[in-house]
Amino acid sequence: MKYFYLTIFITLTCSCSHSPTSAYFGGEIVNPTTDHVYLYWNNTVIDSALLNQDNRFSFQIDNIKEGLYHFDHNEYQYIVLEKGDSLMVRLNTLDFDESLVFTGKGAIKNNFLMDMFLIYEDEEKAVNKYSELDAGDFMAKIDSLRAMKQELLKDLNEEQTLSPLSLHIAQSAINYRYFTDMEEYPFIHRRRTGKDYIEKLPAQFYTFRENISYNDSLLTYYSPYFNYLITHFNNMALGACKNDCKKHNQNYSRSTHYSIHKLKLIDSLVTKNKTVRDNLTRNAAFSYLLARHNAEENSEFMTAFKKYAVHNQHHEEIDAFYHNVQQMQKGLEIPPLHLVTINGEKLTLSTDHYKKNTVFYFWNYHQRNHLSNVLTRIHNLKAKYPEFDYIGINVNNDQAHWLQNIASIKDPKDVENQYRTDNVDELLSTLVIKNLNKVIVVDKDGKIEEGFANIYYTRQLENILESIKN
Numbered sequence: 001m002k003y004f005y006l007t008i009f010i011t012l013t014c015s016c017s018h019s020p021t022s023a024y025f026g027g028e029i030v031n032p033t034t035d036h037v038y039l040y041w042n043n044t045v046i047d048s049a050l051l052n053q054d055n056r057f058s059f060q061i062d063n064i065k066e067g068l069y070h071f072d073h074n075e076y077q078y079i080v081l082e083k084g085d086s087l088m089v090r091l092n093t094l095d096f097d098e099s100l101v102f103t104g105k106g107a108i109k110n111n112f113l114m115d116m117f118l119i120y121e122d123e124e125k126a127v128n129k130y131s132e133l134d135a136g137d138f139m140a141k142i143d144s145l146r147a148m149k150q151e152l153l154k155d156l157n158e159e160q161t162l163s164p165l166s167l168h169i170a171q172s173a174i175n176y177r178y179f180t181d182m183e184e185y186p187f188i189h190r191r192r193t194g195k196d197y198i199e200k201l202p203a204q205f206y207t208f209r210e211n212i213s214y215n216d217s218l219l220t221y222y223s224p225y226f227n228y229l230i231t232h233f234n235n236m237a238l239g240a241c242k243n244d245c246k247k248h249n250q251n252y253s254r255s256t257h258y259s260i261h262k263l264k265l266i267d268s269l270v271t272k273n274k275t276v277r278d279n280l281t282r283n284a285a286f287s288y289l290l291a292r293h294n295a296e297e298n299s300e301f302m303t304a305f306k307k308y309a310v311h312n313q314h315h316e317e318i319d320a321f322y323h324n325v326q327q328m329q330k331g332l333e334i335p336p337l338h339l340v341t342i343n344g345e346k347l348t349l350s351t352d353h354y355k356k357n358t359v360f361y362f363w364n365y366h367q368r369n370h371l372s373n374v375l376t377r378i379h380n381l382k383a384k385y386p387e388f389d390y391i392g393i394n395v396n397n398d399q400a401h402w403l404q405n406i407a408s409i410k411d412p413k414d415v416e417n418q419y420r421t422d423n424v425d426e427l428l429s430t431l432v433i434k435n436l437n438k439v440i441v442v443d444k445d446g447k448i449e450e451g452f453a454n455i456y457y458t459r460q461l462e463n464i465l466e467s468i469k470n
Contacts, residue, residue, distance in 0.1 A: 023081045023106075026058030027089035029073055030099075038072040041065060042275075043221045066165055067218055077117075078222065080109050080166055097121075109166040112156055116149065116173040127181050131188040135201050138189070142181050149174045165218065172219055176228040179208055183231045215272035229276070230283055237262035256297045259288040263308040274313075281309035285318045289325045290434060292452045298325060324432050328451030334442050335430050337393070339419040342406065344399060346422055351446030357468055358389040360440040361455060362433060365396050365405040370436060375414050377455050382413060385465045394420040395427065395436070443468055 029037065029051060037057045039047045049057035066082045071089075075096045079087065085106035092099040097118060102110040123145060130141045153170055156162070162170065182205070186198045212232065219225035240261040262284050270277040288301050302322055305312075312318065327335060337349040361378055363371045378390055392414075394402050402420050409415050421427040431440065432451070439453040441464050450464045 021064065021083055022060060022062045023064045023083060023085040023087070024058065024060055024104075025069075025071070025079065025081060025085075025087045025089075026056065027091070028054070028056050030055065030090070030092040031094050033074045033093050036073075040070045040072065040076075041067075068169060068222055070221075078113060080106070080113065080169055082106065082163060082165065108156060108160050109162055109170060112153070112170055113173050115152075116170075116177070119149070120177050128188060128192070131185055132192045133189075135185070135189075135199070135205055138185055139182075139202070139205065142178065146174060146178045168218060169222075172216070172222070172225060175211065176219075176222075176224045179212070180224070180228045180231055182206070182208055183228070183235050186235075214270045215276065217273055220273060220275050226276070226279065229270075229280060233262050233265055233280065233284075236265050240265065254291060256288075256293065256300055259284055259301055260304040260308075263304055267308040278309070278313045281305065281312055282314040282318060285309075286321065286434075289322060290432070290452070295326055295329045298322065320429070321432070324430060327430075328432050328440075328448060330448055330450065332448050333446050334440065334448050334451075337431075338422040338426065339393065340399065340422050341419060342403060347419070349419075354389075354442065354444055354446040356387065356389045356444050357449070357465075358391060358442050358444075359465070360391050360393060360442070362393050362395060362436045362438060364436060365394065365401060367436065371405075374436075374455055375409065375411075377458070379411060379414060381461070381465070384462070385469055387469055388465065389417060391417045391419065393427070394418070395424050395433075396420065397424065441465065441468070 025039065026049075032051055032055050035051050037049045037051065038045050039049070039059050039061075047059050047061070049059055051057050061081065064081060064083055067080070068078055069081050070076045070078045073093065075093070077097065077100060079089075079102075081087065086104045087102060087106040087110060088104040089100060089102050091101070097114075100114055102114070127142070127145075130138050133141065153167075153174065156170075157167060186201065190196075190198050209232075213219075214229070216225065237258050241255070241258045263281060266277060266280045266284065270280060285301075285305055289298060293301070305318070309315075333351050339347045339349055341347055359378075359381065361374055363374055365371065378392070381388070382390055394405075396402055399420065406415055406418055427433065431438075437454050437456055439450075439455050439461060440448070441450040441453060441461075442448055449468050450461075453461050453464060455461070
């Protein structure tokens with residue numbers, strides 16, 4: 001049964017005994033991928049459970065803090081736990097979300113949350129298709145989908161009255177995904193219709209924003225809520241730019257003033273939930289610093305960040321990230337790289353090792369498709385720009401497994417200049433690697449020509465190589 005709540009309204013009561021101030025959570029993992037299940041409160045692990053010989057686990061939470069938790073077994077899902085709950089789950093990791101079913105006291109509210117998650121996954125293609133419609137027709141379609149979910153919640157609450165806490169979380173599971181569809185519509189509509197501008201929207205289009213809670217303590221770490229707020233503030237900042245920054249060009253989202261507007265808006269609206277404010281401004285900082293701005297622009301943004309994100313709990317992380325981004329600017333020497341050769345020897349690659357202009361690319365042997373795609377693109381670049389050196393750096397720790405993967409590479413030319421990092425965390429941090437699509441280009445003196453290229457942006461990458469190939 002795909003949507004458990006849609007087919008059954010009954011719940012089974014677990015026989016586990018516990019005090020009225022505690023809760024129980026347990027269950028069975030079919031085809032487990034690790035031997036533990038982890039339980040999180042507010043994004044922090046509060047307990048772990050070892051699977052027994054029958055692949056079962058259990059948690060007893062005394063003096064429970066009521067609200068949203070999530071459990072993790074290489075994948076994760078949210079659960080609502082309240083005093084007196086005896087919640088059981090069964091899932092198969094081969095189809096983690098689709099197979100997941102709750103029973104026991106507290107099951108109905110949790111099966112409803114799970115159903116909302118699955119329904120929205122199923123609706124995604126349809127909603128994207130609806131985005132081709134004009135705004136009025138799109139609103140009608142989305143309102144109809146939302147009304148169906150509201151009716152399900154009404155039926156559930158009549159069958160078994162939910163606590164105010166559970167009702168609020170269930171309503172939020174409907175609202176914030178609906179709000180996200182509305183916020184994303186203008187941009188998806190422009191892309192799917194091939195227009196080069198955003199159409200004017202009806203006056204009532206954004207009335208749903210009247211129901212936003214910017215400081216909801218129950219939803220602080222609920223991803224549909226947080227992801228909605230990111231999208232919302234992106235849109236609000238874009239509107240602020242268009243209204244207040246006429247002197248700038250139309251590429252607002254790439255501009256420094258756009259990101260500063262975002263910081264101002266977050267600071268002015270998220271006034272009571274410091275964690276949400278800190279996490280949103282952290283997201284704004286990382287998004288900006290990863291967007292290939294020059295050193296002066298980065299400095300201007302960080303000045304604004306320190307003004308509008310005072311006492312941010314992530315300030316040390318952001319300062320370190322900013323420092324590393326500044327060290328990867330064009331014209332600076334690339335930091336020394338601590339590597340391991342195929343013979344197991346340690347090597348520090350510094351500026352005196354470079355004899356040619358060099359392209360660095362990165363891979364992980366757990367990501368087979370990515371490796372294949374990267375090697376194909378590097379192979380094409382080698383054919384077109386043979387005067388460059390191409391250095392592949394693997395980000396795994398296991399030397400033997402790395403060598404096995406190198407041995408499976410078919411083209412001998414792709415095996416040349418392969419290394420493994422000596423310290424994964426240091427490499428990722430120093431070179432500001434947030435995903436393995438990154439490419440770094442340095443000249444024959446080890447000075448950075450491009451510190452933030454992308455292996456999939458072929459034209460941009462080839463333009464960089466063309467500019468320095470002689």
